[in-house]
Amino acid sequence: MSAPAASTTSSIPAPQVPQHRMSFGRWFAEIGWRHIVGILAVIFAVFPILFVISASLNPTGTVAATSLIPREFSFRHYESLLSGERGPFLRWYLNTVIVCFTVAFVQVFLSVMAAYAFSRFRFKGRRIGLLSLLLVMMFPAILSMIAIYTMISDLGKVVPLLGLDSVPGYLIILLGGSLGQVWLIKGFFDTVPKELDEAAIIDGANHWQVFTRILLPALVPILATTLLLSLVGVLSEFLLGSIFLTSDENKTLAVGLYGLLSENRSNNLGVFAAGSVMIMVPVIILYQFLQRYIVGGSTAGAVKG
Amino acid sequence: MTSTSSPAAAQTRGTTTITSVLGRVLFLGVVLALVVFFAPLLIAQQLWMWLIVLIGSAIAIFVLYSTKRFIPGKYLFPGTFFLVVFLITPIILTVGYSFTNFGDGTRGTKEQAINSIVSNSVQQTADAPRYNMTVATMGSPTEGPFELWLLEPETGDVFRGSEEQPLEQVDASDVTVADGRVTEVPQGDVLDMREVNAVYNELQQLAVPVDDTSAIRPLSVNQAFVGTTVLQYDEERDVIVDTASGTEYSVAKVGDTEYFVGEDGRPAFSQSWLQNVGTKNYERLFTNSNIASQFLGAFTWTLVFAAGSVLSTFILGFALALILNDERLKGRRLYRSILLMPYAVPGFIALLVWSNFYNRDFGLINEMLNLNLNWFGDPTLAKVAVLLTNLWMGFPYMFIISTGALQSIPGDVLEAAKIDGASRFQATVKVVMPLLLVAVAPLLVASFAFNFNNFNAIELLTQGGPFPPGEFTRGSTDILISMIYRIAFGGSGADFGFASAVSVMLFVLTGILAAVQFRFTRALEDVN
Numbered sequence: 001m002s003a004p005a006a007s008t009t010s011s012i013p014a015p016q017v018p019q020h021r022m023s024f025g026r027w028f029a030e031i032g033w034r035h036i037v038g039i040l041a042v043i044f045a046v047f048p049i050l051f052v053i054s055a056s057l058n059p060t061g062t063v064a065a066t067s068l069i070p071r072e073f074s075f076r077h078y079e080s081l082l083s084g085e086r087g088p089f090l091r092w093y094l095n096t097v098i099v100c101f102t103v104a105f106v107q108v109f110l111s112v113m114a115a116y117a118f119s120r121f122r123f124k125g126r127r128i129g130l131l132s133l134l135l136v137m138m139f140p141a142i143l144s145m146i147a148i149y150t151m152i153s154d155l156g157k158v159v160p161l162l163g164l165d166s167v168p169g170y171l172i173i174l175l176g177g178s179l180g181q182v183w184l185i186k187g188f189f190d191t192v193p194k195e196l197d198e199a200a201i202i203d204g205a206n207h208w209q210v211f212t213r214i215l216l217p218a219l220v221p222i223l224a225t226t227l228l229l230s231l232v233g234v235l236s237e238f239l240l241g242s243i244f245l246t247s248d249e250n251k252t253l254a255v256g257l258y259g260l261l262s263e264n265r266s267n268n269l270g271v272f273a274a275g276s277v278m279i280m281v282p283v284i285i286l287y288q289f290l291q292r293y294i295v296g297g298s299t300a301g302a303v304k305g
Numbered sequence: 306m307t308s309t310s311s312p313a314a315a316q317t318r319g320t321t322t323i324t325s326v327l328g329r330v331l332f333l334g335v336v337l338a339l340v341v342f343f344a345p346l347l348i349a350q351q352l353w354m355w356l357i358v359l360i361g362s363a364i365a366i367f368v369l370y371s372t373k374r375f376i377p378g379k380y381l382f383p384g385t386f387f388l389v390v391f392l393i394t395p396i397i398l399t400v401g402y403s404f405t406n407f408g409d410g411t412r413g414t415k416e417q418a419i420n421s422i423v424s425n426s427v428q429q430t431a432d433a434p435r436y437n438m439t440v441a442t443m444g445s446p447t448e449g450p451f452e453l454w455l456l457e458p459e460t461g462d463v464f465r466g467s468e469e470q471p472l473e474q475v476d477a478s479d480v481t482v483a484d485g486r487v488t489e490v491p492q493g494d495v496l497d498m499r500e501v502n503a504v505y506n507e508l509q510q511l512a513v514p515v516d517d518t519s520a521i522r523p524l525s526v527n528q529a530f531v532g533t534t535v536l537q538y539d540e541e542r543d544v545i546v547d548t549a550s551g552t553e554y555s556v557a558k559v560g561d562t563e564y565f566v567g568e569d570g571r572p573a574f575s576q577s578w579l580q581n582v583g584t585k586n587y588e589r590l591f592t593n594s595n596i597a598s599q600f601l602g603a604f605t606w607t608l609v610f611a612a613g614s615v616l617s618t619f620i621l622g623f624a625l626a627l628i629l630n631d632e633r634l635k636g637r638r639l640y641r642s643i644l645l646m647p648y649a650v651p652g653f654i655a656l657l658v659w660s661n662f663y664n665r666d667f668g669l670i671n672e673m674l675n676l677n678l679n680w681f682g683d684p685t686l687a688k689v690a691v692l693l694t695n696l697w698m699g700f701p702y703m704f705i706i707s708t709g710a711l712q713s714i715p716g717d718v719l720e721a722a723k724i725d726g727a728s729r730f731q732a733t734v735k736v737v738m739p740l741l742l743v744a745v746a747p748l749l750v751a752s753f754a755f756n757f758n759n760f761n762a763i764e765l766l767t768q769g770g771p772f773p774p775g776e777f778t779r780g781s782t783d784i785l786i787s788m789i790y791r792i793a794f795g796g797s798g799a800d801f802g803f804a805s806a807v808s809v810m811l812f813v814l815t816g817i818l819a820a821v822q823f824r825f826t827r828a829l830e831d832v833n
Contacts, residue, residue, distance in 0.1 A: 136392060
């Protein structure tokens with residue numbers, strides 16, 4: 001992987017030595033201007049995030065009163081959210097955690113299984129299967145939401161648990177995208193040498209053991225990254241949620257917070273921001289930890305083919 | 306285990322242990338039990354599609370998992386199951402809907418429409434029996450569908466029924482009764498008084514058929530009565546007869562849809578039923594000049610939006626990657642960490658926060674730049690706002706992939722360019738750019754395809770607005786997919802059949818897009 005290699009070179013002090021001999025003008029022309037661009041980019045990237053944090057701490061909590069730097073601090077909005085006076089926020093949080101983790105986990109696991117089959121076995125219809133998978137995944141589920149709605153409302157007549165306005169019902173709809181990560185993961189499977197599993201098979205392992213004991217452990221960091229990307233994808237799902245989850249205790253954060261904001265856009269901003277911070281911060285921290293894999297993972301599809 | 310067994314035999318025995326056989330039998334047993342339990346329920350509710358899904362997947366499971374053969378199938382089945390049921394089946398159903406008049410008032414069958422018309426004509430007679438009524442729902446307490454649970458005050462018998470399900474008696478021990486009313490039902494939720502009050506107007510339209518001539522209707526929030534129907538359906542002649550006045554209503558086509566019409570040829574009742582309308586929806590799309598121009602307008606803006614998003618995010622991301630990927634630059638990793646942050650902010654939060662920035666009076670952008678622009682009131686400005694927001698959301702991704710691709714370009718390539726006398730700028734333009742573009746082109750096309758159907762980016766930011774006066778199907782920032790959403794669920798009444806036809810057109814366009822993507826992606830030409 002290229003990222004760690006780059007980081008080692010930057011920690012070696014040697015390349016910095018010539019800098020001291022450079023005149024300021026030369027330094028600026030070569031490197032200094034890059035800092036200016038970098039700082040401008042950082043400002044652009046960060047100000048909406050700062051705005052959210054600031055709005056969440058500003059006790060007034062209206063659009064008009066919020067600026068980038070808060071003049072007063074208060075945890076009022078956090079308190080009012082957590083105490084449940086603006087709707088069952090903790091319930092939404094729990095629903096979201098359940099939906100995101102289940103869907104992301106199932107999605108990655110089923111994708112890994114399928115990717116294993118596509119990478120390690122040669123069978124009839126393999127090529128066409130891979131290509132049609134790519135095609136089908138391009139069709140957004142939103143387009144067929146009317147059909148999904150009737151299907152789920154029918155299903156609810158027989159299995160109420162999986163019907164309209166229920167978290168499990170919403171969850172299984174999202175599982176429709178279970179094979180979404182096959183291509184990415186297959187690319188990584190292809191990089192693990194086949195000799196490895198051939199050796200294991202000679203030692204008496206069956207295909208399931210090769211899968212769980214040889215291939216999966218080799219790909220754990222990548223799978224964790226895929227899991228994270230898929231998790232954030234599900235977290236942002238809004239449309240299907242807003243159609244299917246109508247009663248307050250079944251909503252996810254995206255649907256619930258949107259409801260709060262659209263109810264009274266200017267006055268509920270502070271509460272919305274507080275909720276957003278509580279979602280955003282864990283994700284941003286996770287991204288920082290997995291940064292190296294995310295950089296590797298997002299390009300791998302293109303570079304490795 | 307005997308010592309004579311060959312290594313090969315030991316190996317097979319090793320893989321088919323007792324626990325694995327037991328596990329398999331148990332699993333298949335559970336599948337079979339589920340089929341036996343649910344199939345009759347599905348048949349009773351006439352849910353043929355789900356019956357096919359149930360039996361089809363059970364057969365697939367038995368074929369794939371009962372033997373040692375079909376190994377790839379064992380790994381592919383679970384994901385494929387969800388894909389087929391929740392992604393492919395809805396697409397097929399959508400194509401089916403696009404040939405019907407599916408919409409508000411035309412959801413059910415003709416029989417259900419007749420039932421509803423007839424039972425709605427109920428009139429209360431002086432000695433009509435009354436029941437204590439409880440309203441329950443398996444859907445939502447505000448939208449329904451509602452079901453009435455009735456308690457005969459004298460005998461204590463319990464009945465249930467809804468618009469579609471004629472009244473039937475249920476075992477009183479299945480429900481909880483308190484104070485002479487049903488308070489808990491085995492399936493669905495009971496509405497409390499407040500909720501019943503909120504939907505009382507709809508409940509008054511509700512009538513539960515008892516038999517051909519009588520029906521139950523709500524009398525107050527907790528009482529219902531049995532009345533006789535004035536209208537009756539004559540099956541042989543396919544007409545509805547008013548027994549009081551003798552007027553007859555026969556079936557006739559009004560527009561694309563069949564109704565029961567009076568002598569003046571106009572629909573006498575709002576109820577209709579699901580009908581096949583052939584290619585009418587498509588004809589409407591292409592021949593109605595207003596709709597055709599709306600579709601074309603939305604299509605053009607969709608292309609501009611998707612291409613603009615990809616180009617702007619890529620140019621910014623790539624430029625930053627080039628500028629910040631210099632080994633001599635201190636704090637390179639810090640820059641990268643911070644620029645990654647917008648990528649980690651869940652999309653719905655980013656969009657809703659940005660939508661506040663554009664507020665005319667208090668928004669951050671007008672305030673900081675000292676402007677007074679009506680961002681969401683002006684079509685052009687609204688489009689700029691949409692693109693600017695998408696730029697913020699998308700450039701980190703482009704920055705990441707460009708950085709990754711830059712770092713994967715071998716150093717000796719640049720070295721060679723330098724030896725040949727190329728300046729840093731020349732090396733960048735003539736060597737780095739082409740190599741990088743080859744690497745990221747497929748991702749750019751994928752990003753285009755994603756933005757082509759990026760519903761959230763529009764709906765959460767501008768809700769399609771601003772809308773020209775008198776126009777409700779498409780606002781100035783509506784892309785095709787959000788326009789479909791407005792047709793299907795918009796204020797002008799749900800028109801699912803037509804929305805499905807537009808969806809199918811969008812499927813076709815997406816398919817063409819996919820074909821283009823396949824051509825761009827070198828790797829696909831030899832899938833290995």
